[in-house]
Amino acid sequence: MKDLINELQLKNERLESEISFKNGLISMLSHDSKELFGNFLWIIEALEEKTISEEDFFNLLPQIKSDAQKNLQTIKDSTSWLKTQYGEFKIKPEKIIVMDLFHHFEEKYAAKLKEKNIKFHFKGDSNAFVTTDRLLLDYVLDKILDNAVKYSLPGQDIYLQEVTEGDQVILSVVDSGTGMAEKYVSTIFTYENPIFQGTSGEKGAGLSLKIVKNFVSLMRGNIQIISAENAGTTVSLFL
Known part of the structure; x- marks a missing residue:
């Protein structure tokens, strides 16, 4: 009986950990995507409305590029993880x-x-x-x-x-x-x-x-x- 209780507690802890991980991942993807595309739209609209100069626009591009690379890596990592969660994934x-x-x-x-x-x-x-x-x-x-x-x-x-x-x-x-x-x-x-x-x-x-x-x-x-x-x-x- 004690072994069964310990096993159930372990399974419950693993489940809680998985739920926490998934919720955190969804939150991160949502936040980072909104931030990145928001910055893209802001800088393009600012250039169109001439509220920033072309020089300032090009000065901001390295930061935008860095943020885009970070978000792309997040998507790649998430894709690697998703492959283990769906279908018939098995350890080989x-x-x-x-x-x-x-x-x-x-x-x-x-x-x-x-x-x-x-x-x-x-x-x-x-x-x-x-x-x-x-x-x-x-x-x-x-x-x-x-x-x-x-x-x-x-x-x-x-x-x-x-x-x-x-x-x-x-x-x-x-x-x-x-x-x-x-x-x-x-x-x-x-x-x-x-x-x-x-x-x-x-x-x-x-x-x-x-x-x-x-x-x-x-x-x-x-x-x-x-x-x-x-x-x-x-x-x-x-x-």
Whole structure:
């Protein structure tokens, strides 16, 4: 009886978490879309009515472009999540060599890493592997690495670290970038967390890590974030 009650409580907590996530996502998409299109209409109407000069119009375009890129990323992230919610989506576990993952992201992020003069290293067993869904793991590591690059300063190093403990594989993305104060770490997966700019002014919507947590749960894993202000961040996946 006690086990049944605990199971029901766990299911109830998961349901409440999913409802909160979906409500927050809908609110974010609605707010950001209204803000972006509102700004588009305002700047076009202002130019038509000659309440701003052409020079001021063109000066505002970089900000409009930045906001549009942020909103496009939100839509892409939302689409990735929606694919796991409808139809016959099922986890497809397969053997994935960790070193292959490293080389994949090393190539994918080559331009960004070069732009910031950041070196990307692998630490661990080069023969290690993890058995999980490739698409979900690719998305999760992509978003974690993207944040590591975003919040690292030029010349700093980033590591993909692998540790195997029995049947569990721990994959960590370790950076020595700007990090964050401990009070923000506990809110990172909620819609209350603040949005920080990257070291080169990069902007995000703050949605990707919320989807990351959802995908890690689908993979039956756990995620841990350890961070300190001006001392870097370590994001670990326990798979």
